[in-house]
Amino acid sequence: MPSACRIVANPSTVFREELDDWALLFNPDTGAVYGLNPVGAFIRKNMDGRHSVRDFADLVTEHFEDVSPEVEKEVSAFVEELVEKGFAEYRES
């Protein structure tokens, strides 16, 4: 998927913020539960249909310390996984 593509969270899934900035994603249609670390939770919170993988990588670099130089690749893999599991969708820009 081109990294300029916007990503939007699937509104029929549940995003549960837990303590220490961790979070759970829950798909009530399948019962699937997916744990998110603080970086994943931060990205999920910004899946409003206005941000691309590249934007997420920039936001992560701004907000977190010691970010890997491979951040865009890692964010892309994470987003792809959420899309595959039905927690998010790509939106053509």
Place this chain on the structure above:
Amino acid sequence: MPRVMRTPRTIEIDITNRCNLRCEYCYHFSSEGDVASDLPTDEWLAFFDELGRSSVMEVTLGGGEPFVREDITELIDGIVRNRMRYSVLSNGTLITEDQAAFLAGTRRCNHIQVSIDGSAPEVHESCRGAGTFRRAVHAIEVLQAHGVPVAVRVTVHHRNVRDLPNIARFLLDDLGLPSFSTNAASYLGLCRDHSAGIALTVEDRVLAMTTLESLNERYGGRIQAAAGPLAEVRMWREMVRKTAEGSAMGDCAGGCLSSCGGVFSKLAVRADGVYIPCTLLPGTVLGRITVDDLADLWSNHPELERLRTRQTLPLAGFEECGGCDYIPYCRGGCPGLSYTLTGSPYRPSPDACLRRFLRESGLGPGSFLAGNGVTP
């Protein structure tokens, strides 16, 4: 200690106080959860909206018998609309073809639990009343036909303990269920009044353990248990083995009242809308739905905080555990049963006491470890 979730993951609701049956060992009736009235539809629906806003993931509907509520489909629609999944605990006698089709259509049903206590009417109905067996079995068949997940629960008691091999054959071979779960009639609710004829004697308990273990082996692990004889025999064998070896208990925190982790992820509600920590602690009033804020009550109620720190109470501090070799491996049992048996949830449950069981059964630890109890 486990971490407390930000809001409960699961809410267990007595959606009604009514039931068409009066099973002799029912934990609900005559307990402090046996309340005067049910809440109207609107109030439950408003509560489900709050659960949705609080990101609760699943709801378990029990009672009473949930299917006596004429508005049961409307209530389940409210759960589904709020992005939750649900389970229903039922005696099975009121489930119709139309309801099974409705449940299938929601695509959010974790399972409908139907109670079956015998392989034939005379055993099942010995505690549940005439005509209940065929209707419960019919419900299972109708649910299966519609592809609704069915979980069968067998409550082991004095009158069905010798029928366990037939029950396993009936449920797993004849009905083709993937598995079933077991527990035991416990000293709760109505069972307290009929305990003498229903509760497992110590001989029954040994027989149930031996029988369920061997059946589970024969059926490739298709018999489950979170409580009752099969769960006990597994846990107690482990405790006896670890004590003999003097080895660590692994990931289970022994030596404290740590057996119940429910208060870290679950909350319950009585049929009158009162928040309680668990359906087995219905007298511990925490607040009221739609009046008290769920997230605030969950994070700040002093009684919930106290129940969570129960996990840190050392068994060595209880007189009844004095000198017990099993202390490092024991976790003290269910707080709900502790409460009905001792008057406090902050004590070990006598029902879960391995030392007491060995003394009463006359089994030595070596004999218990080797499975030399009673031959079924």
